[in-house]
Amino acid sequence: MFSYVFRRLLGAIPTIFVVVTVCFVMLQLAPGGPFDGERKVSAEVLANLQAKYHMNEPLYKQYGYYLNNLMHGDLGASFRYADWSVNALVANALPISLTVGGIAMILSLAIGVLLGVIAALKQNSLIDYLVMFLGNFGSAVPSFVIGPLLILVFCLWLQLLPFGEFSMTFQYMVLPIALLTLINVATLGRVMRGSLIEVMNSNFIRTARAKGLPMHLIVLRHALKPALLPVVTLLGPLAISSVAQAVVTETMFAIPGLGRLLVNGAINRDYTLVLGLVVLIAVITVLFNLMVDIAYALLDPRIRY
Amino acid sequence: MMFSKSKRQALTQALEHVQIERRSPWADARRRFMKNRAAVVSLVLLGVIAFLIVVGPWVLPHNYEDTDWSALNLAPTWQGGHWFGTDDLGRDLMVRTLVGGRISFMVGILGTLVAVVIGVSWGAIAGFCGGKVDGLMMRFVDVMYALPFMLFAILLMTFFGRNLVLMFVALGAISWLDMARIVRGQTLSIKSKEFIEAARAIGVSRRAIIFRHIVPNLLGVVVVYATVTIPNVILTESVLSFLGLGVQEPMTSWGVLVQEGQQKMDAAPWTLLIPALFLSLTLYCANYVGDGLRDALDPKDR
Numbered sequence: 001m002f003s004y005v006f007r008r009l010l011g012a013i014p015t016i017f018v019v020v021t022v023c024f025v026m027l028q029l030a031p032g033g034p035f036d037g038e039r040k041v042s043a044e045v046l047a048n049l050q051a052k053y054h055m056n057e058p059l060y061k062q063y064g065y066y067l068n069n070l071m072h073g074d075l076g077a078s079f080r081y082a083d084w085s086v087n088a089l090v091a092n093a094l095p096i097s098l099t100v101g102g103i104a105m106i107l108s109l110a111i112g113v114l115l116g117v118i119a120a121l122k123q124n125s126l127i128d129y130l131v132m133f134l135g136n137f138g139s140a141v142p143s144f145v146i147g148p149l150l151i152l153v154f155c156l157w158l159q160l161l162p163f164g165e166f167s168m169t170f171q172y173m174v175l176p177i178a179l180l181t182l183i184n185v186a187t188l189g190r191v192m193r194g195s196l197i198e199v200m201n202s203n204f205i206r207t208a209r210a211k212g213l214p215m216h217l218i219v220l221r222h223a224l225k226p227a228l229l230p231v232v233t234l235l236g237p238l239a240i241s242s243v244a245q246a247v248v249t250e251t252m253f254a255i256p257g258l259g260r261l262l263v264n265g266a267i268n269r270d271y272t273l274v275l276g277l278v279v280l281i282a283v284i285t286v287l288f289n290l291m292v293d294i295a296y297a298l299l300d301p302r303i304r305y
Numbered sequence: 306m307m308f309s310k311s312k313r314q315a316l317t318q319a320l321e322h323v324q325i326e327r328r329s330p331w332a333d334a335r336r337r338f339m340k341n342r343a344a345v346v347s348l349v350l351l352g353v354i355a356f357l358i359v360v361g362p363w364v365l366p367h368n369y370e371d372t373d374w375s376a377l378n379l380a381p382t383w384q385g386g387h388w389f390g391t392d393d394l395g396r397d398l399m400v401r402t403l404v405g406g407r408i409s410f411m412v413g414i415l416g417t418l419v420a421v422v423i424g425v426s427w428g429a430i431a432g433f434c435g436g437k438v439d440g441l442m443m444r445f446v447d448v449m450y451a452l453p454f455m456l457f458a459i460l461l462m463t464f465f466g467r468n469l470v471l472m473f474v475a476l477g478a479i480s481w482l483d484m485a486r487i488v489r490g491q492t493l494s495i496k497s498k499e500f501i502e503a504a505r506a507i508g509v510s511r512r513a514i515i516f517r518h519i520v521p522n523l524l525g526v527v528v529v530y531a532t533v534t535i536p537n538v539i540l541t542e543s544v545l546s547f548l549g550l551g552v553q554e555p556m557t558s559w560g561v562l563v564q565e566g567q568q569k570m571d572a573a574p575w576t577l578l579i580p581a582l583f584l585s586l587t588l589y590c591a592n593y594v595g596d597g598l599r600d601a602l603d604p605k606d607r
Contacts, residue, residue, distance in 0.1 A: 015448045026464050140589035142540055144547045144560070145581040148567040156571045236451075244455035244544065251548055252567070262456075263548050266463040274463050278456045289451050 005294055012286050019282040023275040024066050028059070075276030086276035089261060096168065097257035101246055104177045105238075108184035113231065115185065116192025120200065120227075121219065131189040138186025143245055147179050147252045166255045176253045180245055184238060191234055196227040225299070232296050236289040243281055337601040344597025347590035354587055358406040367397035401557050402580050408558040409584070412473045413539035417531050419477020420538070424484025425520060425527055431485070432492025433515050443489065446482050454479045458541060462550040472551060476538050484530055491523050529599050536591035543584060559584040 057065075069076065075086035119131040154175060155163035166172050199205065200223055208218045243259075250259035258277060265273035338344060431442035461475035495501065496519070504514050539559075545551035546560030554561070559580050566577030 014444075015451055018445075018448050019452065023460075026460065029464065136589075140592055141585045142543065142588065144544060145563060145585055148563065148570060148577055149581070151567075152570050152574060152577065240451075240453045243453035247455060247459070247548065248544060262459060263550070266459045266548075266550055269463060271463070274460060278460055281456055282452050285453055286451055 004297060008290055008293060012290050015286050016283055020067065020070060020279055023279055024063055027271055027275055070279065075280065076272045078270055078273045081270070081273070086273050089273065090258070090277070090280060093256060093258045093261045096255060097246055097250070097259065099168070100173060100176055100249075100255060100257065101180065101242060103173070104180035104184065105242070107177065108181040108188060109231075111181065112185040112188025113192050113228070115189040117196055117219070117224075117227075119189065119193040120196035123197070128193070131193055134182075134186045135190035138183055143179060143183050144248045144252065146182065147175075147249060150175050150179060151252075166253060172253075176249045176255060179249055180242070183245060184242070187238065188231060188234065191230050192227065195230040196223060199223045199227040229296070229300055232292060232299060236292045239288045239292075240285055243285065334601040338597050341597040341600065343593050347593035347597070350586065351590045351594060354406065354583065354590075355410065358403050358410060361403035362400055362407070365397070365400050365403075367400045398576060398579060402559075402562060402583055405557040405559045405562050405580065406583060406587075408469075408552055408556065409539050409542060409560075409587075412469070412476065412542045412558070413535045416473040416476035416480065416538035416542070417534045419474055420481040420484055420534055421527060421531050423477065424481035425488050425523065427481065428485040428488025428490075429492050429515050429519055429523065432489040433496055433511070433519060435493075435496075439489075443486075446485055449482055455541075455544070458545055459548075459550060462545060469552065469556075472542065472545070473538075476541055480534055480538055480541070484527070484534070487526055487530055488523055491526050492519055495519050495522050525602055529595075529602050532591075532598050533595040536588045536595065539584075539591070540588060559587075 073087070075090065078084045078086055078089060081089065115127060115131050115134075119125070119128040122128060151163055154161050161174060162171055205218060205223055208222050213222075246257065247259035247263060249255065250257045251263050254260070258281065262274060262277045262281075264270075265277065427442060427446075431439045457479045458475060461478070462472070465471045465475065501514060501518060504518055509518070542551055542558065543560030543563070546558045547564045549564070552558040552561050562580035563577060563584065566573075566580060570577040
């Protein structure tokens with residue numbers, strides 16, 4: 001087991017390395033330098049600045065410094081937000097994104113699995129149709145269409161919730177979390193339904209039934225665990241897509257999280273900020289995928305590692 | 306292919322008297338597709354939308370960037386010629402929706418083409434070469450898979466500006482991964498067929514084998530997965546435009562229109578609802594058509 005985890009950890013390194021290298025190359029290719037401001041900088045000042053940021057040294061050395069800084073967790077200084085390091089911007093934004101995204105993830109897992117189970121056990125019931133409908137709906141109607149519709153209905157027409165500058169209170173967090181949950185439940189519910197139906201048709205469930213085990217024990221003790229495996233594999237892609245979802249929801253609901261920071265950085269052409277965020281998010285997703293893989297190996301007795 | 310011309314003619318003549326209903330694989334696929342009612346309805350709807358998009362802007366009396374100061378924020382009416390209403394600059398929403406659709410469709414199709422070119426070349430080369438080259442190339446695809454592609458889209462748009470051509474190149478450059486995997490798998494199975502062996506025996510170069518003998522045989526699969534890719538590219542384009550990183554004013558696309566609609570949905574909800582409806586309907590139908598085509602043409606998946 002330990003060697004498996006170690007091997008997988010080693011396997012994640014090239015992925016992160018590729019991202020970092022691509023980012024470094026992009027930074028070099030980017031048109032315009034960091035000191036091309038409105039005011040012209042005199043030649044001596046420019047030389048001093050370049051010396052300070054090692055920009056007068058050969059590329060491979062700059063790459064070395066870049067890697068070294070990253071290893072120490074230093075993402076550099078922002079081009080556009082004067083006096084802000086990327087680290088400080090991230091430190092402000094990350095907790096907000098994690099709170100909203102985390103709550104949504106937990107809720108969607110709970111609701112998605114529950115709905116999927118009910119839909120699988122009572123096929124052609126109302127809940128079953130709901131799950132199927134949600135699955136189709138969620139795969140076709142993009143989140144940036146559902147979001148404004150939610151705002152339109154709940155904030156403007158029914159006036160149940162406030163809309164405007166975001167704060168970390170229940171009222172402002174309801175809609176973004178609801179939106180993220182809705183999208184994830186669509187996928188999770190459908191997968192859970194499919195996998196439980198398959199498990200319920202398998203031989204060992206028939207045996208359990210033949211032994212006269214009551215239904216709830218069959219489901220809870222025997223069927224649920226194998227049926228959850230596809231859901232676990234889905235967590236990786238879900239985390240990847242939730243990055244895109246976070247970017248959209250945070251822009252839509254004016255949430256000052258990582259996604260909005262990324263979009264604003266992109267619009268303002270804040271190269272270091274965008275690259276820092278890309279590296280950070282990429283590393284987080286790769287590590288998350290790694291954890292999912294390890295969890296899967298632990299859960300599924302058929303996998304030898 | 307194997308018969309000489311005279312033999313083929315003799316065969317056709319002989320077959321003319323045989324009373325068997327002949328069915329090509331394509332006819333088979335068409336029958337399967339026609340049985341899938343959701344796919345057929347979706348195809349018709351998509352056709353209608355495509356027709357409106359192509360013909361509409363020519364026929365309608367307004368231009369997508371002309372402002373009409375006497376009709377600001379007009380609600381949809383049958384009188385007055387603004388059937389979908391106008392936006393806050395008095396621009397006709399119907400023309401803007403249709404022109405935006407043109408951009409979305411165009412980016413979707415061109416982006417998919419870029420993805421097809423990269424994905425087919427990558428997958429065919431990896432599958433044909435095998436061994437270390439294959440391992441390395443597919444490992445790279447795995448690496449890309451593990452990363453959120455939205456990051457790359459944003460990264461590319463940050464650095465290379467918001468130019469329409471670069472936009473679909475960028476979108477294609479991030480959507481080729483599935484194509485590469487599928488093409489590689491198919492190449493592996495085609496590679497072991499006799500005609501490839503024959504080509505190799507008569508000394509055809511590796512490049513010619515890949516691009517003249519293997520790639521044409523992949524076309525069926527490629528066409529199917531290209532139709533599945535188009536709605537995804539359209540969706541990504543709309544997301545980028547929605548975020549303000551895609552198509553720029555006064556040019557428009559469905560993502561831009563939804564974003565504009567969101568800004569003023571309390572006063573003019575139709576500016577949000579109409580483009581949103583068009584976009585959702587297109588994606589919904591395109592998904593069904595893609596699934597239907599895949600079921601009809603790919604017998605393994607059934």
